[in-house]
Amino acid sequence: MLRASFRKEGNAVWISHLDLMRVLQRAFRRAGIDLKHSQGFTPHPELSIALPMSVGISSDCELVDFTPAEGVELDPAEVPARLNPVLPAGLTVTDCWAEGRKLKHLVWLEARLTLVYDDGVPDGAAEAIQALLDRPELVVEKHGKKGPVEVDIRPMYRDVRLKREPDPAHPREDALTLTLVCAAQNPTLNPLLLPAAIERYAPEYRPDFTRCRRLRVLDAELEAFR
Amino acid sequence: MNAEIERRLERILPTVQKPARYVGGEYNQTVKDLAEVDTRVVFCFPDTYEIGMSNVGIRILYEAVNNMPGVWCERAFTPWGDMEEAMRANHIPLYALESHDPLADFDLIPISVGYEMSYTNILTMLDLAGIPLHASERKSLHNIVFAGGACTYNPEPLAEFFDFFSLGEGEESTVEIVNCYRSAKRAGLTKDEFLHEVAKIPGVYVPSFYEHRYNPDGTLAQIVPLHGAPAKVTKRIVQSLDAAVFPTKPIVPSTEIIHDRVNLEVMRGCIRGCRFCQAGYTYRPVRPRLPETLYRQAVDSLESSGDHEITLSSLSTSDYKFLEPLTDRMTDYCAARHIGLSVPSLRADNFSRDLMLKLQRVKKSGLTFAPEAGTQRLRDAINKNVTEEDILKTCEIAFSGGWNNVKLYFMLGLPTETDEDVLGIADLVFKILNTWKAHASNKKRGVRIHVATAFFVPKPFTGFQWEQQITPEEYLRRARLLKNSMFSKSVEYDYHDDRVSEMEAVFARGDRRLGPVIEAAWRRGAKLDGWLEYFDYDKWQAALRDCGIDPSFYTTRGFGLDEVLPWDTIDPGVRKDFLKRERERAYRSEITPDCRHGCAGCGANCLLEGGVCDA
Incomplete structure (x- = not known):
């Protein structure tokens, strides 16, 4: 099994998780990298993307695991250069390596939120939001399978930092x-x-x-996961 | 990318279903440097991205136009209702997928119209783009809106919305039209002067050059050509499919579409001549591609797209003369690469065990056959030259080869149909079930027989173009009769919506008086009418009432054999006297042999240089 990391940005952020599988399966074919296929009625190339992401979110750190077909010699270092020319705009493979760690050790994600205010950032917004997110409990409504449920999300994030600063892609x-x-x-x-x-509390x-x-x-130790 | 549209899109895309279909950026899309572009074209498809990107015609013409230096061809589709609403609320005009520039920025706006129930989508797209709906309101050379596709064999209901129609195959004529436009733009012609120039291109029909006059009883009295326009406009064909442009670097959608595979067109036209089938008549003459050309195109397309499935398409692929050598080579290539090969539109009378085995080397797909009618008498009347023995033999081969899933398509309401013919469908299905019991290789898995019936819609340029459509009530009675005659749990039956098919029939043989009906229905909110979740019969009924139109004039009335037909200006190659002869033979339940067993003299051969078909 090999693991590659890739960026998903620009208009590629609108590609759903399932569609991204199709996109990558086709890209491997175009790159001439034959993947191991599943057995059965409709064989398909085996490939899995860690941590499905909602559409609209961009990423510097997506991971895809794949297994070359039997007999295929593939140097992981070559993978980015072979895949990148055949990927649609917005997808870029940044690295590829063998023997990735088990996915259960992937515990935390560092993320950046850009809060855009069309009429300018209101005075005191950064402080108020910081204080809100640092509360000991933060209950929000989540849409679960059985309808909306109230969940305390406070244990699910840490290290919140806020700065009045634009998104690098939209400097004006x-x-x-907000990073967390x-x-x-x-x-x-x-x-x-x-x-x-x-929206609920402030x-x-x-x-x-x-x-x-x-x-x-x-x-779990906040070290980079590979 | 258009920055303002981009900024607004980013905010609405998270709120709509399947946003990937609205952003373009797919692998193999064509992007050109605007500094080197003098003419901008946006190919529009009046249905969703998933349907439009499955259309081979659009892909071919996208390639043909983008092969022209200085011309950039982009794409636009009809947004789904949620997206349309969000675009209107946020003042986002309809934009082209490649540049995200608004459609109003484009010179030429060709629209491919293949289905009557997509007519309101044309108005939605023009309106969302801020382009006036009527040709007469578009005064300048900017935003020339024209159409091609199957529905343009009777374009009259759409006449007021389009500047002109491009009839038949567009590989060459579209390029000629674009060049004519460029010269007109350079020479500073008015729109009217341009229309006179473009009308000189064979296959181009300018509806405003014809006046339609009616009799007091509502039938057409006369079609008068104005400004020296020709009495007939003959559709275009390409002489050699091997030399014709074919996209071997197909756009690879980043989201799943309906036909999510390479689509290789093995031939054009059909040798059969089923009397209800418009495509069977209008795509004549039959022209095959050579297997060498196809194999090369297949390999190039598969390697460039990375697709893992390819389909050999045509109106009747098992009639393709070189099917065996082609599938021999293709299966070897495909099996080695886990690529599925599928052959749709198989006929029950020439299905072979060999072909079946080849097709299942990678992936076993379902089997679909269209006997169309339940009795031999009616199958003869419609010239579907398939016998019950053929069907049962084919099913036997399939069941013993491990298939346990068969789809069967029929029509209800065909001319001369009686209850005996309807019950004949149930009888045939019962025999197929017995064939499975006798020959199934693995009975434990059970069998699924899916039966579907469509409501017969008489179409222009068919042997049945004058026929009456039965009423929706009568269609539903026959559908229920059939449903109540099939008992097995293994048989699943569904039938097409009666009201959609009725509307389809109105517009298929409609005239210019229906343009206002389309607009009235659209203004009442009709949209995406090909989708049952949107189709709203009441809106259409109200629109017909608004315009004082009785739909039965176009459906159950039937057209007189000597009546002037709205589509009489158009010449698809096949002659009217031939169609009349086919109609007479139908009433005598007399078959017409296929083109390989003797030329029936349809007239389409006259479109070929040399005048001889290679059926």
């Missing part, structure tokens, strides 16, 4: 940049629940729009 916007470390799985925290919490600081980017994947 007036925005707050959030739970990657069991259960995962959708970082977009944070603006929902702001509606005067509700951003007009929130952009989200995954920055790094981390293990």
